[in-house]
Amino acid sequence: MRIGLTYNLKPEGASRFAGDRYEEFDSIETIEALESALRACGYDPVRLGWGAPMLDKLDGIQRVFNLAEGIGGRGRESQVPATLEMLGVRCTGSDPIAIGITLDKALAKLMAKAHGIATAPWCVAAGFSPSDVKPACEGSSMGVTAKSLCHNEAELNEAIARVSQYGPVLIEEFLPGNEYTVGILGGEVIGVMQVVPKNSDDDFFYSIEVKRDYERRVEYRIVDEPRAAAVGLAIWNAFGLRDVARVDVRCDRDGVPNFVEVNPLPGVHPVHSDLVILAKGAGWTYDQLIAGIMKSAEERWAA
16 A cells, blocks of 8 residues: 655755754654555555645555654744645644644743643743743744743743744743653554663753764653643644644652643654654654554544
8 A cells, every 4th residue: 555755854964954953854864764664554555745846746645654844934834734634635743723723832831821732831022931942833942942041031032033034933831840752643652762861960951962862862751640641632622633643741849740841743763763662662763652552543434
């Protein structure tokens, strides 16, 4: 059975580019690993890419495994799912509305709060001390550096000036407790992973620098944390997510888990992606993870 792969590919040599311009895009290693896993499931993967080339290759494709981040504004991650929905092509993952809302962190926090889910106080113009400053409509930790954690007005103003290049700026109160990420597959939690700093006595902040150097700077632990898992499932249900998602949770000073953000389009690099690390820690192979995503999608399509 043929299945299309939609994605935005990192340009050759992208690691040499300054900044995080291509942070969300996938490497060729990800595409090749995904192809191998899908073949193990009995599928015949076809590379579609994104944009006009994708449309040119869609003839005869009835199923798509979507990784495409899109290009443009805050609706970019919805571009491929919306196009495929319009054309009647089945697509893995959440629908265009859910994906669009979750990319806007402020809107996602507002929706979480409306559902009674704890989330750190936030604003767009004022600030808290300490606070973290991040782009409101970016993913893959783009713009979230060590300098995003601010302890005074000068640091806050500097961070706002830096992050504003990405668009609207989200400022939220820094939560000093444990950091978790919750992996969800087909509406069931497959694991809760704690992110533990190896060498830090200060306020730990899971910045882009940490993620790029995770083997040296953090330890990932699969933990039994039912309250974090409950936050993840509450977010899954509130947003009507499908097939797969990863929910970030952080505890406040009283140990209460708070919703941070959700990624309904999590990376599936076979080594470095948080979801894959979590799944492997919970006893899943890479092929089993991809098979689980497809099982959820196939059951949904058959309903």
